[in-house]
Amino acid sequence: MLEKNFLEPQHSRVFESLEKIVGKSFVSDNIEELYYYSSDPSAEEPVMPEFVVMPGTVEEIQEIVRLANKEKIPITPRVAGLTLSGLSLPHSGGILVDLKRMNKILEVNQHSMYAVVECGVTTGQLKTYLDDNYPDLWFTLPHAPPSVGVVSNAIIHGAGQISLKYGISSDMISGLEVVLPTGELMRTGSCTLGKSWFSKYCLPDFIGLFLGWFGATGIITKASIQLWPRPKVRDMFFYKVDDVDDSVDLLMELIKSEVCDDIYVNSWTGSSIRRYYTPEKPPDMPEIVLDIFVSGQKQEEFEVKKQIMLGIIDEAQQRGVKIEEFTPPEAVKSTMLMVPQPLPFMDLRIGGGAEYLGVYMPTEVVGEAYKEGIDIAKKHGFQYLHLIRPFRTGHATGIMYTFPFVKESPEEIQRLHKALEEITDMAIELGGVLWKPAPSLHKQVLGHADPEFVNLIRKIKKLLDPNGIMAPGKWVA
Numbered sequence: 001m002l003e004k005n006f007l008e009p010q011h012s013r014v015f016e017s018l019e020k021i022v023g024k025s026f027v028s029d030n031i032e033e034l035y036y037y038s039s040d041p042s043a044e045e046p047v048m049p050e051f052v053v054m055p056g057t058v059e060e061i062q063e064i065v066r067l068a069n070k071e072k073i074p075i076t077p078r079v080a081g082l083t084l085s086g087l088s089l090p091h092s093g094g095i096l097v098d099l100k101r102m103n104k105i106l107e108v109n110q111h112s113m114y115a116v117v118e119c120g121v122t123t124g125q126l127k128t129y130l131d132d133n134y135p136d137l138w139f140t141l142p143h144a145p146p147s148v149g150v151v152s153n154a155i156i157h158g159a160g161q162i163s164l165k166y167g168i169s170s171d172m173i174s175g176l177e178v179v180l181p182t183g184e185l186m187r188t189g190s191c192t193l194g195k196s197w198f199s200k201y202c203l204p205d206f207i208g209l210f211l212g213w214f215g216a217t218g219i220i221t222k223a224s225i226q227l228w229p230r231p232k233v234r235d236m237f238f239y240k241v242d243d244v245d246d247s248v249d250l251l252m253e254l255i256k257s258e259v260c261d262d263i264y265v266n267s268w269t270g271s272s273i274r275r276y277y278t279p280e281k282p283p284d285m286p287e288i289v290l291d292i293f294v295s296g297q298k299q300e301e302f303e304v305k306k307q308i309m310l311g312i313i314d315e316a317q318q319r320g321v322k323i324e325e326f327t328p329p330e331a332v333k334s335t336m337l338m339v340p341q342p343l344p345f346m347d348l349r350i351g352g353g354a355e356y357l358g359v360y361m362p363t364e365v366v367g368e369a370y371k372e373g374i375d376i377a378k379k380h381g382f383q384y385l386h387l388i389r390p391f392r393t394g395h396a397t398g399i400m401y402t403f404p405f406v407k408e409s410p411e412e413i414q415r416l417h418k419a420l421e422e423i424t425d426m427a428i429e430l431g432g433v434l435w436k437p438a439p440s441l442h443k444q445v446l447g448h449a450d451p452e453f454v455n456l457i458r459k460i461k462k463l464l465d466p467n468g469i470m471a472p473g474k475w476v477a
């Protein structure tokens with residue numbers, strides 16, 4: 001039974017102030033609404049906020065932040081809350097700031113190819129807007145539900161369909177406007193000079209003070225995101241490979257050829273052939289399914305790239321690598337070519353939970369990380385479900401460890417935490433860095449870091465957020 005357990009008279013005082021700032025319709029302390037924000041699909045502990053507030057303007061966000069400082073109440077910003085690692089849960093209660101009303105697309109510059117968006121603009125919204133108005137342009141789209149935020153995807157260093165060619169979503173931010181934890185409004189990038197949001201060059205670059213911090217250094221209110229030419233021809237190719245090391249060798253060759261838009265190295269459990277949650281691999285299944293995407297602005301360009309890609313596969317076969325092309329049903333292929341692509345494997349088990357831990361690694365060690373991930377998953381009683389995906393011409397490669405789990409089983413959640421902790425240590429030992437780790441892993445990650453790096457995080461946090469109100473539980477307690 002959920003109950004309100006708020007400290008009076010502060011609770012009523014803050015509630016009334018929030019009503020004055022955003023209006024009665026956009027603040028709530030109703031238990032049913034608070035409950036909605038108290039958990040997500042991840043294995044993180046649920047926690048109730050005390051208030052949910054939906055600001056509609058930058059000035060309202062500033063006033064909320066000033067109020068939180070005056071009352072020393074924590075603030076957690078959120079758009080969709082779908083990181084699958086609990087990053088927008090209100091770890092110390094307080095005010096949950098739902099940013100969905102900040103949903104204006106303020107500018108699209110088709111010549112310098114950028115869009116300026118408010119912090120609540122969703123990937124689905126920006127995609128639809130570009131489809132309708134600028135069909136020659138697109139942006140990096142995570143294969144996530146269309147309700148996730150464009151800006152929040154950059155905050156988590158997300159990855160999309162153009163990440164192999166151009167980098168991850170945080171590489172594509174050219175400017176930010178931010179409400180600092182004490183309420184001041186600042187800009188970084190060319191937009192700080194007033195006129196254009198085209199570039200993050202050539203002033204001191206403060207963008208990194210706000211991306212990857214999960215809200216702990218302020219609330220981003222606007223961002224300039226790079227757009228890219230949208231290819232006119234696009235297709236994909238499917239291969240079965242028996243061995244993960246062969247797949248990684250092939251991956252490195254394909255990356256360096258620069259003819260592929262995106263490459264997925266899927267474990268058999270979650271591939272384009274079929275999704276499985278069975279303890280043993282069916283005998284006719286390869287260990288790996290490779291999905292390779294190729295595109296071009298013209299058919300001729302596409303054909304040349306395709307021939308180069310096929311030549312690399314052919315050479316591998318001649319060396320004795322067991323790799324076989326296959327054609328999936330047309331419905332599978334057309335779904336895979338969608339952007340974003342539906343990912344129907346988070347719910348491989350009935351039970352409502354999905355934890356999605358990623359690690360960005362040097363490409364040459366992902367095969368090892370794949371194999372060790374199998375051992376860890378099995379040791380803790382889970383089926384493994386891995387996806388390897390290279391970024392930025394191979395300067396980093398992501399390996400995603402997905403764990404569908406049963407939310408109502410505390411015993412299973414405990415085993416899952418153990419598995420996640422072991423993957424964290426293993427991946428860091430191999431040279432990796434965790435992608436959007438759950439807050440319960442932050443201390444462990446920082447335990448591996450250079451102490452002066454950790455000191456600097458603390459100093460920056462103290463300097464920007466003297467009252468420690470912003471997104472508690474992220475990187476520093």
Ligand SMILES: Cc1cc2nc3c(=O)[nH]c(=O)nc-3n(C[C@H](O)[C@H](O)[C@H](O)COP(=O)(O)OP(=O)(O)OC[C@H]3O[C@@H](n4cnc5c(N)ncnc54)[C@H](O)[C@@H]3O)c2cc1C
Pocket residue numbers: 076077078079080081082083084087088099119141142143144145147148149151152153154155156157158159160213214215216218219220221343346471
């Ligand atoms: C089925 C599925 C598939 C997915 N596939 C992919 C994929 O292919 N690639 C990928 O990159 N991701 C993927 N994701 C993750 C998804 O893209 C992320 O959830 C999303 O990018 C983050 O957006 P959000 O709106 O959910 O963020 P939220 O959870 O709302 O926020 C993320 C973090 O940023 C903070 N924050 C939010 N807004 C602000 C702000 N304005 N200022 C400061 N801090 C803020 C929050 O406090 C939180 O810490 C997938 C998710 C699902 C459910």
